[in-house]
Amino acid sequence: MLHMLFRMMPAPVKRLLSMSSRQRWHETRASLWVLPAIYIIIASLLSIVSFWIEFSLRPGWTLLSAFTTEYSLTQTMYSTMLSGVLTLNAFTFNSMLMVLTNMSNQFTPRVLINFISNRRTQHAIGIFNLCFFYLLIVFFFLDSSISQYTIFPIAGILMTALSVLNFILFINHATKWMQAPSITTDMKKQSEERILNTLHYDLEKYRADNPNHLRLSYLPQKEQDRAHKVACETSGYLQIIDFGKLIQEAQKDGIVLQLHCHIGDFLLPDLTLFSYWTTEETSVDQVDEQKYRRMLFLGDRQNEIQDLSFGVQKLKDIAVKAVANDEPGTLKDTLYQLIDLLLSIAKVTSFTPYLSDGENTLRIVMKQEYFSDYLYTAFGHISVYVKNDPVLTNMLLETLVLLARSLPEDKKSICWHYGQVVAQSFAEKFAYEFEQRSFYTHLHTLSVEARDPKTFQKLVQEFIEKGTLPASYGEKRGS
Template identity: 35%
Template sequence: MSMKKHFNPHKSFKVAASREKSMDLYANLWATPVIYSIFGILLFAFAVWADSGMNLGSYIPAAITLEYQLTRTLLSTLTGGILSLTTFTFYGVLAALTTFSVQFSPRILKNFMMNKVTQRTLGIFIGSFQFVLLCLLFVNKEGSFFFIPMLATGLIMVSVATFIIFINHIVTWLQVTNMTDNMKEESVLTAKNLLMKELDQYRVNDPESVIDQVPQDKAEGYPVKIEESGYIQTIDFISLIREAEKDDIIIQLEYKIGNYAFQSTPLLIYWKDHSNSIDESKYRSLIRIGKNQNEVQDIEFSLNKLVEIAIRSIGNNDPKTTIRTLYQIGDLLTRITHVSFTPYLVDEKGRLRVVIQNLVFEDYLYTGFASIRHYSRENVIITTEILKVLHAIAKVIDKQDCKALWEFAVYTIRTLEYNFLHTLDRKKLYETLLKIAETTGYESEYNRLVHRMLAGMTDSEDRKEVEFKIPVNSEGIR
């Protein structure tokens, strides 16, 4: 067992906590507009002070200043214009997103509204409207104005430029390829922060080295029960390990991140070899429970977004979107395939402190493809593409995961109705399955699967044609 050096656990969790707070803040659409509104008010205060308080407009050449009446007319026009621009923009955007979310996934609406370009666009529109409206309210005496009309005109020009950029952003973001790629990168970021940067430093390379420390009898443990039902959103693993080390206890988590936990059920169980009392409330505080799932530490939740898009595109008869999403899921799985999935977390001295409810490669494989396989069980084209993605994954996974991948490939292919497949479909299907078998080392199992399929065919002529076209490994008999 080895611990990696040159790693700052406090910095790692600060990054995760900062990301969590940022997501909580910007999940609310008002956050960025409030910041820009404050900036608009400050800009308004400066303009009024310069033009009305200090009367600086009188020192500027008359050719570039405006009189009172023209200034009010300009401000009135700009106020109505920017309000109309804001209303038109977001009405159209929400209408398009509503249609798009029904077609693909309702969760993309939240992703879009949390996007920085979306939030800043709304902020610029609201801040500009705030500035112009306040200026219109306070321009109430004769004089020469320069800063108020110039800043108002400048903000409107910025708003128009923002509008053009925002429309281009919508067109780009709503392309399915870009949308699924963004979701995949979001999942990769979660995996890197949780599995690679945070947890990987405390996992053991060899589970056998701590297996003798794992408590065997739950009856001897002390359960810490949940006070309010909800989703397990985040867990401060580093603090959990440190507090367990201080109290000299071993903790086993009863839920994994993303699970729905019911009130009064055990959140965790701890074991101790001493009679000292344990402050259970501090351990509850390290596990955040909320009404909704989020992406901060929940890789499975982010993965399910991609799965939902693939499933809906199957229902919408959009195979291209389904296939693109399948490859995005496959790419995501290849990125996390080399991460250690052992459930044991140890302290700096190598003593077991936390046992987590762990997801292994087989679980991610099932989460990523099982639902898609179910809804495409009558679609041989999509099923073949699933096998192609599995073959690509098979090339990069560790040898210990080959069995899980082969079994899932067999599980996938057995859902099809063999007797209703065209010979060419069978040929393409089994050619891909053979590649998986050769990559994972399951050629003999492939041959047995083919012969079992042939034995189940009732049409003798169809069977002869299939026997001629279906590929069989060199160890098999054609």
């Protein structure tokens, strides 16, 4: 019965039910309709309170006789204020959408989504709705049998003033937000909040650093032939995995699961979604495979609730557009936000694919991920675009130096390796000695961080032979 009810639910509702409470909270907060709906409810309550004060406490308003207006004037005021607030709202958001559409073409279409999901934007939209719906509801409260009003005119003027003030603040917010540094910073912060916090609380607590110390750890390594494979039934992006429920149900059934795809992967029907092994602890004769399928939610687009690489990819898209539009300043800002996000990922995520239950028994084996994968996602496409520009190549190497200095010791060599790839792909000659010196210094710093001087010496010699660096740099190294 519950299964049939779940299948009849709309896809957005099923998606929300598939999330953990923390994921559901982040997704709800990012939706455009939630906060404005709350403001509309507040407007309804305020209008009821105003109605009660206006008609229940009328004898006490003799001191406010200067603000008292007749019915006809009050009705005219409210009809005028209603049309004015509605026109102001329409003009504001029509203009903003036009500007944001142009910015989407300049940077990435995801700019519009990030602006709409920004909390200050949602509060501004909510306040516009608050003012409009308050005026609308009170307008219908006006009664021709009541000759004079005191609270309604005062409240209407205050709401109109609030709407105008909100318009000014919203324009100021939109103007500041639409600057490139603000866009990239906002994207990075949203990725940290919606990805890193969610994974830290919903996934990292199940990770096991050493699978050899777990019970049943031998199954994925030695008994692949006994695995029961479960195929995907529909196509779409793997958006959410409810790891907590998966582990809970696997522990209850006494099985071990192995996932065959990453979050964010696009899946087609009949592709293997996951495998599982029964053990001596298995408590059921037939494992309900459909139950486990429902804990892996597929959708028609990528999102960043659990997808780490998607947050990195959004910033990378802006960096690529900045290179194409010849905007080195925007590229530099975006690279800084990228390495800040990568550093947060390195600190929060242990990249161990083994998840265990509370009894230290292996329950889930995820598809292996490495920090180098995220580094490639961030800089792989960018390095292709900057290989003919010495200034941008040095900028990318400088970014890798900053990241390497902040990373733990076990990940510094990854930046050094990628720095070698970027340097070796550089296809032009340096026009200025300053560019050569910066190129040499960045590579030297990366090699020092990775503690690999021998490879650095070979690399310098290679660049001297290619003519990228003069022979004096080899002599400098030798001395």
